[in-house]
Amino acid sequence: MHRVVVLALNGVYPFELGIAGRIFGTATGPDGAALYDVRTCSLDGAPVTTNADFSIAVAYDSSALEEADTVVIPPFSTCDDAPESEWMPGGLACALGRVRPDARIVSICTAAFVLGALGLLDDRPATTHWKQADRFRSLFPRVRMDADVLFVDEGRIVTAAGSAAGIDACLHLLRRDHGSTVANRVARLCIVPPWREGGQAQFIDRPIPEPATATTAATRAWALTHLDRPLPLTELATHARMSVRTFCRRFREETGLPPGQWLTQQRVAHARHLLEVTNLPIDRVAADSGLGTAASLRQHLSTAIGVSPTAYRQTFQTGTSR
Structure with a gap:
């Protein structure tokens, strides 16, 4: 069974601490058997403080990391504004050194600062919370920071943007491990979407020049039901009852992407x-x-995830047909 170990550090955010257990711990196979063994540890096995008004007791110390197939590091309060020396509590580097070379490591929100300080993100794309992205870039210039996405999957290293983006990343990994049927079932149980539109750019705090009633949400929902046919920009703008210029500006503000890229x-x-x-x-x-031809599908899929449609199907085919 795939073992997920969550490393809780003093000042941990309780919401993010529980994401891995909720997502991976809910996943079951066709026979109802659990697909993951989720364990939570601290550096020394002692209770940890949180950034709320309570502490959390854990069952394991950092020796649990040695048997982890996936390690999840939730954010903790010192990551947000402390000097670099405080991102690495005593014993943390040693503890993470016990992680197997083939194990996945997932950071949620500002826990990416830990991976940055360890050099694990050098020359790799990564993300963190948009509010801390500029600070991250200045401290770790070798990391290719992308503050517009919800998560970055680099194979062994996965970085999630912040808070609920940890859910997106874990559902993505669940989908990668066991296909969309399992991931969708877990998403429904947790009452969250299997994947979210756009990236975190839509959540950046900035002035909105038009009234909140001017939204592209209804048009986006309509477009998702008509993906099998061309959807020119003029038709989308007409459906939203906006000029093309206003529609493009509003669309990008709400999704972080231009309409064509989003489609x-x-x-x-x-x-x-x-x-x-x-x-x-x-x-x-x-x-x-709506991708037109098999050749176009192959090109787009290769660009997006680096595999052909046939290879993707062989990896993720759930056995359901219609």
Whole structure:
């Protein structure tokens, strides 16, 4: 069984601390058996303080990290404004040195500062909370910081933007491990979307020049039901009852992406879903997702995740067909 070990440090954020247990701990296979063994540890096995008004007792010390297939590090309060020397509490570097070389490491929110301080993110893309992104860039210039995304999956290293983005990252890993059927079931149990539109750019605190009633949400929802046909920008703007210029500006403010890029992402996501849960021919998947041809689907999928439709289906096919 895949073992997930969550490392709780003093000042840990309780919400983020519970994400891995809630997502991975809820996942079951077709026979109802648990797919993950989730354990929570502290550096020395002692209770840890939180950034709230209570402490948390854990069952394990850092020796649990030696048997972890995935290590999750939630944010803790000193990451937010402390000097670099305080991001590495005594014994933390040694504890993380016990993690197997093939184990995944997931940071949530500002826990990315820990990975940055250890050099694990050098020359890699990564993310953290948008509010701390500029500070992160100045401290770790070798890291390719992307503050517009909800998470970055670099294979062994996964960084999540902040708080609920940890849910997105864990659902993504669950989907990568066991396919969309399992991930969607867990998402439904947790009453969260299996994946969210856009990136964290939509959450950045900035002035909104137009009234809140001017929104593209309804048009985005409508577009998702019509992905199998062309959706020119003029039609989207007309549906939203806006000029093209206003629609593009509002769309980017709300999603962090221009309409064309957002549509391509949704088409690729829908194609991936069809490849996972159906046995439809590749050209039909391309047509139904609005990507046109099998060649176009191959190109977009290769750009997005680096594999062909056939290889993706062989990896994630759930056995369901229609």
